[in-house]
Amino acid sequence: MLRSERLLLYTPLIALDVWVPAAARSDAEAQRWLGLRTDEVVQDAEVRELFLSIRADNDLSGFAPRDRFKMMRKVEKGSGDFVELTAVHVADGRYAGATSVSLQSGEIGGWLAPDFRGQGLGGELFRSAVQLGHRHLGLKVVRAGAEPTNKASRGALTTAGFTPASGPARFTLGDGREIDTCWYEHGQEATARCRGAS
Secondary structure, X not given: OEEOOOEEEEOOOEOHHHHHHHHHOOOHHHHHHHOOOHHHOOXXXXXXXXXXXXXXXXXXXXXXXXXXXXXXXXXXXXXXOEEEEEEEEOOOOEEEEEEXXXXXXXXXXXXXXXXXXXXXXXXXXXXXXXXXXHHHEOOOEEEEEEOOOOHHHHHHHHHXXXXXXXXXXXXXXXXXXXXXXXXXXXXXXXXXXXXXXX
16 A cells, blocks of 8 residues: 555555546546557446546445445456556545556556546656555666657656656557657666565
């Protein structure tokens, strides 16, 4: 578990910890930058709004028992290629987004739910990814790519201490779109590795 000024980040424990962040990245604005495959997003706008209204500490009593059971089901361990963190806004209690770090490439990614964009939380989200990568996973360098026109992402990376780096000028998103890309990196000499990190 990690804590920034306004965010609490933790490894997803239950299905809701995965479903709500998926809803948070499924709107048209997020898809403009993330370009995920259709099976990686929540297509139904009403379902997205329902998920994004749920607080992380909600008892879910307004849902049918069968639905509560599905939402509270423990998450199976992932593929091991990425370590993901779910972000909750501390003051609000709602799911704010998510971030991840690739164990193979050290690349980070992240997104915020629509209600939490434009408030400077991206810098906190990416600083948490840096901490996860360096202190917990033992990575000396973490990297991130962004479209040159994505001022919010680039600003958040700079706020988190990333500096411009070399990398491929073009990148293919999950939905097949090829985009221009500028790269950033964050290096740290002294690293530690948590027990259990692969």
